Amino acid sequence: MRLDVITIFPEYLAPLRLSLVGKAADRGLLDIRIHDLRAWTRDRHHTVDDTPYGGGPGMVMKPEPWGEALDEILADGPPTDGDGAETAARSDTGPVLVVPTPSGRPFTQEIAAELAERPHLVFAPARYEGIDRRVVEEYAERAEVRELSIGDYVLAGGEAPVLVMVEAVVRLLPGVLGNVESHRDDSFAAGSMAHLLEGPVYTKPPVWRGREVPEILLGGHHGNIARWRRDHALRRTAEHRPDLLRAAPPGSWDRPDLRLLAELGWEPDADGRFGPRPGGMEE
Numbered sequence: 001m002r003l004d005v006i007t008i009f010p011e012y013l014a015p016l017r018l019s020l021v022g023k024a025a026d027r028g029l030l031d032i033r034i035h036d037l038r039a040w041t042r043d044r045h046h047t048v049d050d051t052p053y054g055g056g057p058g059m060v061m062k063p064e065p066w067g068e069a070l071d072e073i074l075a076d077g078p079p080t081d082g083d084g085a086e087t088a089a090r091s092d093t094g095p096v097l098v099v100p101t102p103s104g105r106p107f108t109q110e111i112a113a114e115l116a117e118r119p120h121l122v123f124a125p126a127r128y129e130g131i132d133r134r135v136v137e138e139y140a141e142r143a144e145v146r147e148l149s150i151g152d153y154v155l156a157g158g159e160a161p162v163l164v165m166v167e168a169v170v171r172l173l174p175g176v177l178g179n180v181e182s183h184r185d186d187s188f189a190a191g192s193m194a195h196l197l198e199g200p201v202y203t204k205p206p207v208w209r210g211r212e213v214p215e216i217l218l219g220g221h222h223g224n225i226a227r228w229r230r231d232h233a234l235r236r237t238a239e240h241r242p243d244l245l246r247a248a249p250p251g252s253w254d255r256p257d258l259r260l261l262a263e264l265g266w267e268p269d270a271d272g273r274f275g276p277r278p279g280g281m282e283e
Contacts, residue, residue, distance in 0.1 A: 001029070001030055001032070001116075001118070001120070001121065001170075001173060002030075002031040002033070002077060002119065002120045002121070002180055003016075003031065003033065003080055003119070003120055003121050003122075003166060003170075004031045004033045004034075004035060004073050004077075004122045004123065004244075005028060005034050005035065005114075005121075005122075005123040005124070005125065005159075005162055006033075006035045006066070006069050006070070006073070006122070006124055006125075007034065007035070007036070007037060007039050007112050007125050007158075007159055007162075008036065008038060008048055008127060009127075009157070009159060010034045010035070010036050012157075012159040012160075013034045013159060013162065013163070014188070015163055015170070016032050016034070016163065016166060017032075018281065019167075020167070020170065020171055020176055020177070021166060021167055021170045022097040023176075024170055024175075024176045027175070029129050029171070029173055029174075029175050029176060030170060033073075035073065036112025037066070037071075037274075038065070038066050038189050039067055040064075040065040040066075040068040040069040041064075041065050042064070046064070048061055048062055048065055048127075048129075049061050049128050050062050052129060056129075056272070057129075058128055058129035058133055059128040059129060059133045060127055060128060060129050060130060060131070061127065061128060061130065061132060062132060063131075063132040063134050063135050063138075066124065066131055066132070066135045067135060067138065068090070070097070070124070070135070071140055072124065073097055073122055073217055074097075074142070074143060074249075077095050077122075078118045078119050078120050091121065092117075092118075094118075094120070094143055094144065095118070095120040095121070095122055095143050095218065096115060096118050096120070096121050096122070096143065096144045096146055097121075097124060097139050097143050097144070097145045097146070097160075098115070098121055098122065098123045098124070098144075098145070098148060098260065099123075099124045099126070099131070099136060099145065099148070100123070100125050100126070100146045100148060100149070100150070100158035100161035100162060101130065101147050101148070101149060101158070102149050102152070102154050102155075102166070103147070104146075104147035104148045104149040105146075105147065105148055105149065105162075105166070106148075106149055106150075106151075107148040107149060107150050107161075107165055109277060110170070110199065111146070111148065112148075112165070112168040112169050112172060113172055115146075115165075115169045116170075116172040116173055118171045121169070122143075123158075123162045123165070123166070124125065124158070125159045125161065125162050126156060126157065126158050127156070127157040127158070135224075140269065142280070145241060148161070148165065149161075150164050150165065150273045163214075189250050195237070195244045195245060195247065196230070196234060196236075196237045196244065196246035197233060197236045197240060197241055197244070198228075198233060198236075198239045199229050199231075199232035199235075199236055200232055200236075201235040202214070202217060206218065212229070227256060230256075230257070231256070231260055234257060234260050234261070234264070235260070238261075238266065242276065245261075245266065245274055245275075246273060246274065248271075248273065248277050250268075250272030250273060250274070250276070251272070251273070264276075265277055
């Protein structure tokens with residue numbers, strides 16, 4: 001996979017050279033390229049912003065440097081399949097332009113998995129009040145554009161979201177994690193735990209400051225351990241993210257799940273989805 005990031009603060013992306021992402025790059029699994037947007041400016045002050053039309057506070061990032069930068073980077077990207085460059089660019093094998101913005105769709109594990117299948121991701125983190133809208137409109141006709149938000153809050157710029165999204169995507173690439181099973185039971189991972197947060201985890205020593213590792217984890221009975229972990233994942237999800245339980249489709253739960261949900265004060269509604277009953281744990 002190739003990753004390009006265009007930013008006015010290249011130093012902010014230094015963490016991409018560390019940890020799992022950096023190791024993936026060192027092993028040739030990832031080609032990371034950080035670009036300074038000011039390299040595509042034409043004036044002596046390297047101006048990247050201007051006042052907004054219609055008035056209002058703040059500044060808006062100008063379309064000219066973004067256009068020149070994206071033209072060059074997309075043209076230099078990995079080859080795509082398809083009949084014609086434009087068709088290929090908007091196909092499943094073409095580049096994806098990722099624009100971090102608080103007004104975008106929520107970034108999820110599902111989206112991370114989709115992006116991990118693509119050969120070329122280009123990130124366009126904005127500053128100030130954002131990028132001139134015409135840039136997004138222009139490149140939506142030439143590539144797939146994803147406007148994504150990492151949460152319901154506003155940051156000073158899009159570089160921190162880039163770090164979050166890149167790490168979520170890269171750890172899903174084949175060969176990045178030492179144990180290929182490591183991400184299977186993550187919170188939000190696809191599969192049997194898709195609607196549950198991950199439960200508590202423990203390591204050595206068995207006793208620390210008088211606190212013991214739960215005995216069931218020491219017994220070696222894999223079935224009992226799996227059940228214990230799922231029960232605790234259910235409890236944690238009900239406490240911290242009840243919306244995930246409500247969104248789970250009917251048929252997501254086995255009999256032990258149903259017993260625990262009842263114990264926690266949850267019951268099925270008319271369409272088979274579960275929610276807290278009146279007077280239950282959320283009241």
